[in-house]
Amino acid sequence: MKHPLNGRPLRGRLLMATTLAAVVALIVGCDENHRVAETAERAAERQAAQNAEVVRLNREVAEGTRRLVEADAEARRELAAAQRQLQEERCEIATQRDALEGERKAMARERRTVSLWAPVVTGLASLLAITTLGVFCWSLLFGLRHESDPHEALSELLVTELTAPRPMCLAVEREQADDDPSTALPSPDNSQTEQEVIH
Numbered sequence: 628m629k630h631p632l633n634g635r636p637l638r639g640r641l642l643m644a645t646t647l648a649a650v651v652a653l654i655v656g657c658d659e660n661h662r663v664a665e666t667a668e669r670a671a672e673r674q675a676a677q678n679a680e681v682v683r684l685n686r687e688v689a690e691g692t693r694r695l696v697e698a699d700a701e702a703r704r705e706l707a708a709a710q711r712q713l714q715e716e717r718c719e720i721a722t723q724r725d726a727l728e729g730e731r732k733a734m735a736r737e738r739r740t741v742s743l744w745a746p747v748v749t750g751l752a753s754l755l756a757i758t759t760l761g762v763f764c765w766s767l768l769f770g771l772r773h774e775s776d777p778h779e780a781l782s783e784l785l786v787t788e789l790t791a792p793r794p795m796c797l798a799v800e801r802e803q804a805d806d807d808p809s810t811a812l813p814s815p816d817n818s819q820t821e822q823e824v825i826h
Contacts, residue, residue: 788795
């Protein structure tokens with residue numbers, strides 16, 4: 628088959644176009660391969676740098692994570708210690724509160740006991756005082772009558788002799804006093820006479 632242009636067959640032209648394209652591609656391809664190789668090399672270098680950066684970042688993240696875990700563990704230990712200390716303080720406060728409550732209850736019981744016993748003790752003291760006074764008065768009134776005290780008999784005799792118009796015992800003494808004037812007792816009549824003389 629012949630092409631209308633130049634009268635050459637199409638197959639020959641195609642072959643020639645393909646050869647020409649291959650030569651052009653080889654010329655362009657060599658230059659292109661060199662550029663592609665440089666680009667690939669630069670891309671590989673960039674990839675290696677990025678990989679190194681990723682490794683460095685991963686190391687930093689791992690170190691930061693390790694420090695964070697350690698700090699978290701330390702914070703948990705401190706929190707646990709603070710909670711234990713708080714629990715101990717709460718227990719101590721509860722113990723002190725219970726002791727204070729026990730003391731308050733004991734004081735309240737003591738006050739109740741004192742308030743209950745105070746009227747009883749006061750009443751018993753009053754009863755004892757009244758009873759003692761009654762026994763004392765009873766002994767004064769009735770006890771002296773039954774006892775024979777020599778002083779009481781002498782006192783009664785003396786009162787009787789002093790108040791009698793003619794004393795009997797004092798008369799004997801007057802007779803003895805007449806014999807001894809220094810020991811003589813004044814008679815009631817004489818003493819009245821002497822008092823009248825004085826006035």
